[in-house]
Amino acid sequence: xxxxxxxxxxxxxxxxxxxxxxxxxxxxxxxxxxxxxxxxxxxxxxxxxxxxxxxxxxxxxxxxxxxxxxxxxxxxxxxxxxxxxxxxxxxxxxxxxxxxxxxxxxxxxxxxxxxxxxxxxxxxxxxxxxxxxxxxxxxxxxxxxxxxxxxxxxxxxxxxxxxxxxxxxxxxxxxxxxxxxxxxxxxxxxxxxxxxxxxxxxxxxxxxxxxxxxxxxxxxxxxxxxxxxxxxxxxxxxxxxxxxxxxxxxxxxxxxxxxxxxxxxxxxxxxxxxxxxxxxxxxxxxxxxxxxxxxxxxxxxxxxxxxxxxxxxxxxxxxxxxxxxxxxxxxxxxxxxxxxxxxxxxxxxxxxxxxxxxxxx
Amino acid sequence: xxxxxxxxxxxxxxxxxxxxxxxxxxxxxxxxxxxxxxxxxxxxxxxxxxxxxxxxxxxxxxxxxxxxxxxxxxxxxxxxxxxxxxxxxxxxxxxxxxxxxxxxxxxxxxxxxxxxxxxxxxxxxxxxxxxxxxxxxxxxxxxxxxxxxxxxxxxxxxxx
Numbered sequence: 001x002x003x004x005x006x007x008x009x010x011x012x013x014x015x016x017x018x019x020x021x022x023x024x025x026x027x028x029x030x031x032x033x034x035x036x037x038x039x040x041x042x043x044x045x046x047x048x049x050x051x052x053x054x055x056x057x058x059x060x061x062x063x064x065x066x067x068x069x070x071x072x073x074x075x076x077x078x079x080x081x082x083x084x085x086x087x088x089x090x091x092x093x094x095x096x097x098x099x100x101x102x103x104x105x106x107x108x109x110x111x112x113x114x115x116x117x118x119x120x121x122x123x124x125x126x127x128x129x130x131x132x133x134x135x136x137x138x139x140x141x142x143x144x145x146x147x148x149x150x151x152x153x154x155x156x157x158x159x160x161x162x163x164x165x166x167x168x169x170x171x172x173x174x175x176x177x178x179x180x181x182x183x184x185x186x187x188x189x190x191x192x193x194x195x196x197x198x199x200x201x202x203x204x205x206x207x208x209x210x211x212x213x214x215x216x217x218x219x220x221x222x223x224x225x226x227x228x229x230x231x232x233x234x235x236x237x238x239x240x241x242x243x244x245x246x247x248x249x250x251x252x253x254x255x256x257x258x259x260x261x262x263x264x265x266x267x268x269x270x271x272x273x274x275x276x277x278x279x280x281x282x283x284x285x286x287x288x289x290x291x292x293x294x295x296x297x298x299x300x301x302x303x304x305x306x307x308x309x310x311x312x313x314x315x316x317x318x319x320x321x322x323x324x325x326x327x328x329x330x331x332x333x334x335x336x337x338x339x340x341x342x343x344x345x346x347x348x349x350x351x352x353x354x355x356x357x358x359x360x361x
Numbered sequence: 362x363x364x365x366x367x368x369x370x371x372x373x374x375x376x377x378x379x380x381x382x383x384x385x386x387x388x389x390x391x392x393x394x395x396x397x398x399x400x401x402x403x404x405x406x407x408x409x410x411x412x413x414x415x416x417x418x419x420x421x422x423x424x425x426x427x428x429x430x431x432x433x434x435x436x437x438x439x440x441x442x443x444x445x446x447x448x449x450x451x452x453x454x455x456x457x458x459x460x461x462x463x464x465x466x467x468x469x470x471x472x473x474x475x476x477x478x479x480x481x482x483x484x485x486x487x488x489x490x491x492x493x494x495x496x497x498x499x500x501x502x503x504x505x506x507x508x509x510x511x512x513x514x515x516x517x518x519x520x521x
Contacts, residue, residue, distance in 0.1 A: 050436065053436040054419065054437050054439065055436060055438035055439070056459065056460065058459070058460075059439070059460075082419065085417060085418050085437075085439070086418040086419075087420070087421060087437070088418045088419065088420055088440055088442060088456070089421070090420065090434075091421065091423050093423040093424055093425040093432045094422060094423065094424055094425075094435070096424070100499055100502065100503065102505070103506070103509075115510045115512075116511050116512075117507070117510050117511075118510075118511055119506055119509055120505075120509075142505045142508065143509075144504040144505055144507070145510070146504065147500065147504050147506070147507045154428060154429070156428075168428075168429050169431065170429055170430055170431070171430065171431035171432065172431075172432060173431060174432075175423065175432050175433045175434055178434075179434075189426060189433070190426070190431060190432065190434070193424075194433055194434045194435070198436060229499075229502075231386070232438060233386075234420050234456065236454065238444065239378075239385075240378075243385040243386050243389065243456065244385075244390065245420060245438075245440055245456045245457070245458060246389055246390055246438060246440065246457070246459070247390055247458070248422065250424075252428060254427060254428065273427050273428075275428075275435060277422075277435065
């Protein structure tokens with residue numbers, strides 16, 4: 001238990017002043033600007049937006065600078081700032097089918113209509129350190145080709161037409177919001193998806209990986225992965241119609257999973273779904289795998305006791321701000337608490353040595 | 362951008378709504394410096410009073426399961442809104458992405474003015490350049506993406 005302590009104000013102030021100096025680092029090195037962070041550390045910015053659950057690249061860049069590159073600390077700053085803002089409303093669900101894709105790949109259909117577009121990917125790089133980046137390198141412009149205006153239909157749609165994949169019924173039911181109401185379990189899939197999309201990338205990745213290694217195996221294929229801009233529309237009460245209030249970059253992953261059927265469902269493919277703000281592909285794939293693992297009950301699958309099938313375990317441990325808050329508080333003064341533990345251990349030892357002395361007599 | 366068949370000449374209100382939706386959507390996404398530059402160049406500076414001063418807040422963005430199914434909450438985005446009334450009574454609203462009060466203020470003025478005769482000035486000098494800039498930015502991304510389009514071949518394994 002934590003009991004409040006007093007004192008130490010001057011030491012705290014001095015510690016924070018030193019923190020500011022350390023944040024700046026060697027003053028003979030140029031200071032990092034927010035524009036540089038936003039433009040050149042974009043994937044860090046994306047992670048902070050996704051897990052901070054607030055799309056605003058400038059704010060995320062500021063948070064990363066303030067946190068000295070500690071992304072969980074930056075996410076904490078974003079979460080804290082978000083709570084100070086009023087919420088104007090809820091958007092209409094974004095139409096990822098109409099996404100302006102910079103990347104779109106399918107691991108299941110090589111001839112997917114609309115084509116496979118690699119986009120700015122690390123895939124197929126050799127993961128060799130590029131020492132040209134250590135020098136001032138001029139980047140040659142990226143190649144261009146005439147864009148096709150042909151639509152990029154969803155890969156799952158092809159399977160759907162044949163009835164080979166589980167249906168995804170459209171619904172405009174108001175989804176639960178874990179930022180407004182405490183999480184109640186067992187939760188709905190909508191609640192799980194919200195928790196996963198803002199969950200810690202490392203945690204969600206680890207859970208997803210565990211399903212691949214056999215803890216609740218569900219045979220995923222990446223049916224489709226797409227990254228691009230989607231428009232965000234919201235109903236404006238004073239107008240009486242919806243307008244686009246902006247556009248955001250998102251990463252969407254839909255897995256196609258083998259499914260041999262169950263008591264309630266015929267043999268068919270099933271789906272796992274990942275949608276994350278920003279270009280955040282590892283997270284989106286992980287989210288899709290964990291989403292699928294958590295659907296065992298509705299699909300009539302066996303619970304094999306795998307961690308990734310345990311909704312309570314996954315949802316209560318995926319949030320890195322909750323986790324870091326509880327974990328890090330144990331380093332704060334616990335003197336009173338510890339004093340009582342100390343007394344207890346001394347007393348037990350006295351009793352034990354007393355009993356030994358008695359036995360020896 | 363959708364056709365602007367509606368307007369001050371008293372055509373169907375749905376058409377007016379569609380046109381207004383289009384310009385408000387455009388203004389919501391306009392880059393701050395570009396919008397400011399175009400607006401300053403017009404030197405319209407109408408007199409107005411606030412109905413709602415610029416206010417920064419969020420919108421909860423939703424997605425759909427599988428892209429097409431039931432809705433869920435994805436996360437929030439920052440939005441700035443404001444509303445104002447011109448001296449002649451026209452009301453302008455703005456909901457723009459981000460946290461820029463000045464941008465929202467220009468967007469609301471443009472929204473109000475677009476409902477009257479100034480539309481003839483604004484359309485070619487502000488709306489169209491913004492549309493073109495937005496299309497050019499989308500096109501730049503699309504042309505680079507197109508250059509990374511691949512054809513995968515499945516190798517024949519010769520096992521038969």
